[in-house]
Structures are given as structure tokens and as C-alpha cells.
Amino acid sequence: MRAITYDRYGGSDVLQLTDQPEPTVAPDSVLVRVRAAGVNPVDWKLRAGYLDGLLDVQFPVVPGWDVAGVVERVGLDVPELAVGDEVYGYARKDWVHGGTFAELVAAPVRTLARKPASLTFEEAAAVPLAGLTAYQSIERVGVAAGATVLVHAAAGGVGQFAVQILRARGARVVGTASERNHAYLRGLGVEPVTYGDGLVERVRALAPDGVDVVLDYGTDDLVTTTRALLADGGTVASITDVAARDELGGHHVWVRPSTADLDALARLIDDGAVKVDVARVFDLTETAAAHDLVAEGHVRGKVVVRV
Known part of the structure; x- marks a missing residue:
């Protein structure tokens, strides 16, 4: 072959x-x-x-x-x-x-x-890899309908699956991305914010009481921004930074193969909830x-x- x-x-x-x-x-x-x-x-x-x-x-x-x-x-x-x-x-x-x-x-x-x-x-x-990573990280933190979720790298390979899964679950999603991807994210029901200096203030303007969950698919400043933005009782998961677990008390996620999770993604896709x-x-x-x-x-x- x-x-x-x-x-x-x-x-x-x-x-x-x-x-x-x-x-x-x-x-x-x-x-x-x-x-x-x-x-x-x-x-x-x-x-x-x-x-x-x-x-x-x-x-x-x-x-x-x-x-x-x-x-x-x-x-x-x-x-x-x-x-x-x-x-x-x-x-x-x-x-x-x-x-x-x-x-x-x-x-x-x-x-x-x-x-x-x-x-x-x-x-x-x-x-599979990106979709499962998004699905399993969301499952790990247990996002409920009505929760406000901050997604770092929301327009990336994993982020774009995550924001759609979150919206299908009834969550409010704030997503970091470059300006060129803001229109794309708005089309997915996301409230986009530009990453970099001033991020905390930009997110606070949208969510004055902080966010319930932080999902990190790529950021250089996870610890500082999470401590500034996570509401009491909230949690964080990261696929890139073990500090989410070791310093913030949340989760570090390494994706696993799973037929059941692939089946769940297939249902979301065939139902039109995930593009x-x-x-x-x-x-x-x-x-x-x-x-x-x-x-x-x-x-x-x-x-x-x-x-």
C-alpha cells in the first residue's frame, strides 16, 4: 500500500x-x-x-x-x-x-x-481529534445551560468545535480571537474579544460578575487572566497548560479515543448543531x-x- x-x-x-x-x-x-x-x-x-x-x-x-x-x-x-x-x-x-x-x-x-x-x-x-478534545474538555468541567464560558483561541481547530457544543448546551460564550475572526465567531453565536493587553477589562465589560468556566485551547497568560475573571465556584480546563490543574485547581485534558464521544459528536453534527x-x-x-x-x-x- x-x-x-x-x-x-x-x-x-x-x-x-x-x-x-x-x-x-x-x-x-x-x-x-x-x-x-x-x-x-x-x-x-x-x-x-x-x-x-x-x-x-x-x-x-x-x-x-x-x-x-x-x-x-x-x-x-x-x-x-x-x-x-x-x-x-x-x-x-x-x-x-x-x-x-x-x-x-x-x-x-x-x-x-x-x-x-x-x-x-x-x-x-x-x-475526531479536535472535536473530541473540545467535547471531552467540556464534559470534564460540566457546563450547564445558562453558564458564561470564556474560551481562549475560540476560532482555532479545537475552539470552533467547543463554542458550537457550548452554544448547543445553552451556554453563553465569550471567545478570544484576532479581529479577523470576530465576524466568523459572531456567526456561531459567540461574543468575541481580542486577546492581548486589556483582555481582562474587555471580558469584564461583557461579564461584570466574571465567568463560570474558562476553557483554554491556547493562551500565554492563563493563570493571571483566570484568577482575574473566574467567578467564585467556577472552574478551568486547559489542553496546553498544566497550571490549570496545578495552580488553579482545575483540569488538564489530554484527549482520549472514545466511540461513545464520537457518536455524541456525530449526533450534534447530523442535527445541525455543529458545523x-x-x-x-x-x-x-x-x-x-x-x-x-x-x-x-x-x-x-x-x-x-x-x-
Whole structure:
């Protein structure tokens, strides 16, 4: 099968299109014919070696965790799925090796769910990691209807899912973003504020009594702003800063594969509560360019590779 691989850490130039053996399908896994794979910041960070020591790596690596495709073969103990099912998932395993930027991927059934019927494969591949991160961080803090939530990096890959899930739950959402993304956020029902100097005052102007929840998907000043803005009894969760847990008494969230959570996201999407914004689709041979675009950090919406 054709796959993108790298046999050493480095820049996007280490990515090569190679021929690889068909993956072995474990008893609790399925073989997925990949139609599209989502690109996330963790992909280029892993490739660059920044997470060495956190996850076991086996070279050559086929990168990628987000997938959308069709079940081609099922393992010996997978009653949940059948050949021909359209699936999507966050196919993260216990080591980094056989990823989703390939024609075929063997994925544990616990990492997959049926694809949202309303989405294309490219759109579905944009959802799993970012969508699950948003969903699980919201579940962790337990946002109720009527709560006021401050979302940092609200227009980013995770933030845009989070604000829509929050609005579907009846929360009021204040979101930090650059000026160029304010109109986009207003369209999602968010009250946008510009990050940077004066943020506390800008948020206080909208929420004089403070906010009930802070969700951090990217900010340089989490501790100071949270202490200034979080109402009594409120809580905070971050995917980037362990200080949310260690200094603020909240939560640090590392996303987990979950069929149940993917099913919940699919219902929200098919019900029209959550829209998927795909910024650009690359071909498999252009994976290096897709990595570079995501690494720039300025793209709104998700980047996807079509296989």
C-alpha cells in the first residue's frame, strides 16, 4: 500500500511517499480503507521530535491519527462494525507507527464510530481529534445551560468545535480571537474579544460578575487572566497548560479515543448543531505542504489530506 512515512525526526522534508506492507488486523481492530485523514498540530510536533519521551515511536512512522474511510476487514472480535461501514475516528494507538496517512490503517474498534451521515469523508476526517478534545474538555468541567464560558483561541481547530457544543448546551460564550475572526465567531453565536493587553477589562465589560468556566485551547497568560475573571465556584480546563490543574485547581485534558464521544459528536453534527469548517484539502502526495500549513498556525478551520 502507499503511505507517507518518515524514518527520522526532522522538518517536513523527511516525509516520503513509500510502499508499506498491509497492516495486521488485531482481534479487536478493523482494517479501514482510508478516504481522508485530518492534519493536526500534534502531527508535525511528533515528526519534529518534540514529543519524544512522551510516546513510544517505531520507525518508519506512518503519521496521522484522524481518519475517515470504509471498513475493509474486521478482526476476530468486532461485532460492532461490518465490512462496508463508513467510519471516522481518532485512531491513536499506544505507540506511534502505523498512522492514517496511508491507503489502509488498522484501527482499534474503540477508536472508531460510524461517520456522521451528513458529512463528506473530507469533512469527517476533520472532526475526531479536535472535536473530541473540545467535547471531552467540556464534559470534564460540566457546563450547564445558562453558564458564561470564556474560551481562549475560540476560532482555532479545537475552539470552533467547543463554542458550537457550548452554544448547543445553552451556554453563553465569550471567545478570544484576532479581529479577523470576530465576524466568523459572531456567526456561531459567540461574543468575541481580542486577546492581548486589556483582555481582562474587555471580558469584564461583557461579564461584570466574571465567568463560570474558562476553557483554554491556547493562551500565554492563563493563570493571571483566570484568577482575574473566574467567578467564585467556577472552574478551568486547559489542553496546553498544566497550571490549570496545578495552580488553579482545575483540569488538564489530554484527549482520549472514545466511540461513545464520537457518536455524541456525530449526533450534534447530523442535527445541525455543529458545523465543520475545512480550510483546505491536499492530496496524499502533498502531505508535507499540509504539515507546513498547519505548523504556520494561522489557518482557520481544519486541514485534510485526501487519500
